[in-house]
Amino acid sequence: KLQANFRMFAKDLTSEKIEAFQYRDFQARNVMLDSKGNPHFIDFQGGRKGPYYYDLASFLWQASAKYPFKLRRELVFDYYNSLKHFTEVPSKRHFVNRLSLFVLFRLLQVLGAYGFRGYFERKQHFIESIPPAIQNLSDVLDLGEKMFPYPYLFTLLRELTQLPQFKKTVQTTKNRTDGYKIAEQDVYTANPLDGPASFSKYDGKGSLVVRVFSFSFKKGIPEDTSGNGGGYVFDCRSTHNPGRYEPYKKITGLDEAVIRFLEDDGEIVEFLRPVYELADHHVERYMQRGFTNLMFSFGCTGGQHRSVYCAQHLAEHLNKKYGIEVRITHREQGIEQVLEAKTKRT
Incomplete structure (x- = not known):
């Protein structure tokens, strides 16, 4: 069942032939800002031709960035409108539906990498990236099975996001902006x-x-x-x-x-x-x-x-x-x- 769902997923991902530059590892850590705030890109030697949805999914659903929904939505449509200057684009509805498939694809890829680099190689950055990536996956799955018609895969992923270790913790205190913690009482007596x-x-x-x-x-x-x-x-x-x-x-x-x-x-x-x-x-x-x-x-x-x-x-x-x-x-x-x-x- 799982293999059949993955084959269908792969077929859907490749159903449109789009030849655009694909950065492949398009994420915030590969964007450098100069003294004037202008962005410069590094680590693009793995680039190749591919669908333009992939880089957008990689950047905006980067786990550690934790972009809020409103900003992410705004940037998606900025990207969509800018894309019109370079190539023919589909309707917004079609674009967003296709993007959702690539978001799911990218999340599965990075979770595999985070799991290996974190749980097996013990790299702390990747261990810390797993919970927010799982939260991104949970949010994407909320779009429902109509968006992702892969029932067995969908069920397994939903069960994964509901494991106890990924239970979302709501922050109950407000952080100060001056760098110091808010506490009702001082835990330590400091000099x-x-x-x-x-x-x-x-x-x-x-x-x-x-x-x-x-x-x-x-x-x-x-x-x-x-x-x-x-x-x-x-x-x-x-x-x-x-x-x-x-x-x-x-x-x-x-x-x-x-x-x-x-x-x-x-x-x-x-x-x-x-x-x-x-x-x-x-x-x-x-x-x-x-x-x-x-x-x-x-x-x-x-x-x-x-x-x-x-x-x-x-x-x-x-x-x-x-x-x-x-x-x-x-x-x-x-x-x-x-x-x-x-x-x-x-």
């Missing part, structure tokens, strides 16, 4: 000689959501999809392993028998005590500053017993103590759970 604290783009964004993972070290540490670059990782392998005993081999740290084994032994309880203290301090500070993401991961040999117990108990502790939303992922067990926020926090 007067240091002057006021500079603004952080992460301050005052909204309610904190904590993500807690259990995992097997043999399968790698969980990825941080928030753009923060990672969080806490705790190694539970120093504690007594119930997986060494036959009665516990096929059950997990969520089962009563394993919980009883670990708590009767007591070693894991002592292991978690300083973890709770560290987590409490971090959560309290993040809530004060209005940060929205914090991640904890617990690893053991198989991601089945000790790490599952620790992740579940830390998650329940934080949810109960602070009333915040906690998202639990027991990765190797294929289990996900959301502990809902108990009170509305901003």
Whole structure:
């Protein structure tokens, strides 16, 4: 089904033969301004002939630029009117419909690049570009299946945009224009000689959501999809392993028998005590500053017993103590759970 939809998509993209210069990587980072504000273009050696819709889609739907709808619409029609001086153009309606196809095409291309350069090569710029690119994709899909008659592809992309890690966070505070943060209270006591604290783009964004993972070290540490670059990782392998005993081999740290084994032994309880203290301090500070993401991961040999117990108990502790939303992922067990926020926090 997916392959058939892609073939139809490719056919629609190439249904018009337009021979224009195609920059291919037309984006703000390749536009340089001189001292008088005149634009100059770089990195165009990959240019070739192709449809003129593509460069417009590349520039105006660049993820990190975050152009507002009104500006984007204005620039689309400026481009359309200027194009008339160089070639014959279709009606506005036809132009916009065709442009929408190329916007979708370009977004799929860049998401593939961002995913590889970000999640695999660990390039921070690309990791940070994924959420706004997903938001662009969500906005484009809102045009509906009539605009994009590829039902299976459309459904998969819609599900992708609705994944929890791409949930849109609404900024709840207004930033000052002089470079300093707005806060109801000073979190830190600063030395007067240091002057006021500079603004952080992460301050005052909204309610904190904590993500807690259990995992097997043999399968790698969980990825941080928030753009923060990672969080806490705790190694539970120093504690007594119930997986060494036959009665516990096929059950997990969520089962009563394993919980009883670990708590009767007591070693894991002592292991978690300083973890709770560290987590409490971090959560309290993040809530004060209005940060929205914090991640904890617990690893053991198989991601089945000790790490599952620790992740579940830390998650329940934080949810109960602070009333915040906690998202639990027991990765190797294929289990996900959301502990809902108990009170509305901003």
